[in-house]
Amino acid sequence: MLSNCLNCGACQSVCPVHRLGEASFPLSWQKSGLKPEVWNCTNCWLCQEVCPQKLELWEAKAMTQRQNTPPAQVALSLASLNEIGLSLPLTANTNELRQGYGLDPISFINQTVLQSLIQTK
Incomplete structure (x- = not known):
């Protein structure tokens, strides 16, 4: 689902969670394979707005949340x-x-x- 990600960091640059110094979805999730940060998402979807690949980040987040136990x-x-x-x-x-x-x-x-x-x- 995120296989077309360029790892450009555009999503991180606008993420309010990332700005607070916390692990954020989706870039860190894709790089590390860690899943807990998917629960840190504020659902502002700025990441999706700036993604040059126009990835369906909401779909990747929802799928990841369904597959993992929340904190x-x-x-x-x-x-x-x-x-x-x-x-x-x-x-x-x-x-x-x-x-x-x-x-x-x-x-x-x-x-x-x-x-x-x-x-x-």
């Missing part, structure tokens, strides 16, 4: 998103904290609606 924190966020529609679990005092900052309380998403949105057909 614990990512798995927790995905489970929470699936269960309550929020990427971070609500704690007993979440809405109290929000009220202290003048924010509206978070309400749970209707589970039937949520499940219909995330179902793949």
Whole structure:
């Protein structure tokens, strides 16, 4: 999938994760064969916009994610998103904290609606 990559580094030059000094997808993934950095992706897709080969980087990322277990924190966020529609679990005092900052309380998403949105057909 990335076999036509020129290793030019254009993707790295625009990657916000790479700018933070973290391993980023796709160039380091292709060079090292390491997979964890695929979970660092912010999905900004700047890499795909600047790729001179017009590689389908989103497809390579999705395939890699399907083939690998996410880190614990990512798995927790995905489970929470699936269960309550929020990427971070609500704690007993979440809405109290929000009220202290003048924010509206978070309400749970209707589970039937949520499940219909995330179902793949």
